Amino acid sequence: MLPVHVPMAIDPVPLSLLAASLILVLGLGLQAILLIAARHRRLARQIAYLARDQRELRNATDLLGQRLDEIVSLGGDETPARDLTEVVAEVRVLQTLIEELWTRKGDGAEGGAPGEDEAELAEAEILPPSAGGRRVLSAARETDDPMLNPREILEIVREGLRNNxxxxxxxxxxxxxxxxxxxxxxxxxIRTKTGLLITPDHYIGIAEEEGLIGAIDNMTLFRLVQHVRRHRGPMAESRFFCNISNRSLEDAGFFEQFSDFLxxxxxxxxxxxxxxxQEGFPAEPxxxxxxxxxxxxxxxRFSLDHITDLDIDPEEFAAxxxxxxxxxxxxxxxxxxHEPPLLxxxxxxxALDRVAMDLIVEHVENEDILLRLLDHPVDFGQGYLFGGPMVEGRRPR
Structure with a gap:
């Protein structure tokens, strides 16, 4: 009888240990790869932040350089267009603004994701109506996007200030x-990277809480001064109204620079x-x-707006x-x-006429409101019926 060969049974325990070992090695290898990739991403973000900060600083120093160039030109052969003290005052304002922006970076590198390289945005110059020419005005897009959260708006404010x-x-x-x-x-x-304009209703409160409202007022004043000097209107009675936050008035550093400049x-x-x-305006003394x-x-001269209480003493403010x-x-x-009338x-x-104050009625949005107002003695009107916020005359920087 031929011998019968019985195959030996393979023990499954070593195989399972081998499989577990392989899985463990693969898991550790994958974890190492993920850690290395994460580290590379962090390094890439840090490099992007540094590049962004370099661009922001360059934009700020370019503004200061323009003012310094004007000072240098005052020593040349050409007749200076402006007095030296005026240019020096502007340099001081810009220097203070740059220092404030870079000492209040807030959340630092964690504040937002790095953006891609951006094309230079055109500087909007608002031109006054010409005496004989036709005005071509264009309304820019403004956003009322409710999806913007406070953190996003804060980043827009900071980026807008640093990038002019x-x-x-x-x-x-x-x-x-x-x-x-x-x-x-x-x-x-404040213009975003996508070209939308953020209105003050969105950012004023956040800017005040973060201590950035003085920088916004400072930059707004500086831009308005540039506009007035370039395009001073032909009508002597024309005025440009510039809003200053009451929070800025309480900032001793801002107000000192503000007063010196003016x-x-x-x-x-x-x-x-x-x-x-009116709300928050300091009481006497x-x-x-x-x-x-x-x-x-x-x-x-000054203007009182955002009035909620009509119990006003004109003589107090005129003084x-x-x-x-x-x-x-x-x-x-x-x-x-109101029946009976409350005012x-x-x-x-x-009472305003006796102290040489003028009454401006704002938010006149349609003809019906205007007709009702004309039943009363008012000096001036402002609102979308007469024209909304407009911008014209774009030129590259």
């Missing part, structure tokens, strides 16, 4: 009932009116009131240098048309 994306737009103020354009309100907007540039008093909100009084003695009172059309009409606009206008 604070733009000014002008909304006309007209005489009533003639509708003749006489003044302009300067409205600041004092060194007293000729601007003929063209610029500074607006302050206050060092801020004393400083405003000093500016009014240098020829500057500080206030020349204008801005009241929302809906608020004014709600008081005047006699004629009496208010008479």
């Amino acid at each position: 994306r604070i733009e000014i737009m002008m909304q006309p103020t007209v005489t009533l009932p003639q509708r003749r354009v006489i003044h302009y309100e300067c409205l600041s907007r 004092t060194a540039n007293a000729t601007l008093a003929q063209s610029i009116v500074f607006e302050f909100a 206050s060092p801020i009131r004393d400083k405003l009084l000093a500016l009014s003695e240098a020829g500057y 500080l240098g206030f020349k204008f009172l801005k009241i929302d059309a809906a608020l004014l009409l709600s008081y005047a048309e 006699d606009i004629g009496l208010l206008k008479g």
Whole structure:
């Protein structure tokens, strides 16, 4: 009988150990690869942040360099277009602005993802109406996107300041009932990388909380001064209204620079009116009131806006240098048309006339509101009926 060969059974335990070992080795290898990749991504982000910061610093120093070039040109053979003290004052304002931006970086590198290289945005210059020419105005896109969260808006504000994306737009103020354009309100907007304009309603509160509102006011004032000097209007009575946050007034450093700059540039008093909100305006006595009084003695005039309480003493504000009172059309009409009337606009206008203050009614958005207003004595109107915030005359930087 032939022998029968019985195959030996293979023990499954070593095979399972071998498979487990292979899986462990593969897992450790994959984990190492992922760690290396993550490290490379962090290094790439850090390099991108450094490149972005380099571009931001270059933009800021370019602005300062332009001012310094003007100082150097004052020593040449050409007749200086501006006084040396004016240019030096602008340099001080820009230097303070640059220092403030770089000492308040906030969250630092973790604040947002690095962006790709961006094309230089055109600088928007808002031109006044020419005496004989036709104005070509274009409204820029503004965003009311509710999906922007506070962190995103804060990053937009910081990036806008560092990359010189604070733009000014002008909304006309007209005489009533003639509708003749006489003044302009300067409205600041922050342009995003995609070209949208962020309105103050979105960023003012966040900027105040983060201590950046002084930088915004500073840059807005600087841009407005550039505009006034380049395109000073032919009408001597025309004024450009510039909003200054009450939070900025409380900032001693800002107000000192603000006062020094305006004092060194007293000729601007003929063209610029500074607006302050009623809410939060310092009550008497206050060092801020004393400083405003000093500016009014240098020829500057002020406007009170964002009024919510019509119990106002015109003599008190006129003594500080206030020349204008801005009241929302809906608020004014709600008081005047109440039964019985809560306010006699004629009496208010008479009190303003006695102290040489003018009444501007804002947010006049349609003809119906205008017709109701014309039943009362008002000096000026402002709103979309007469023209919204507009920008024109784009030129490359």
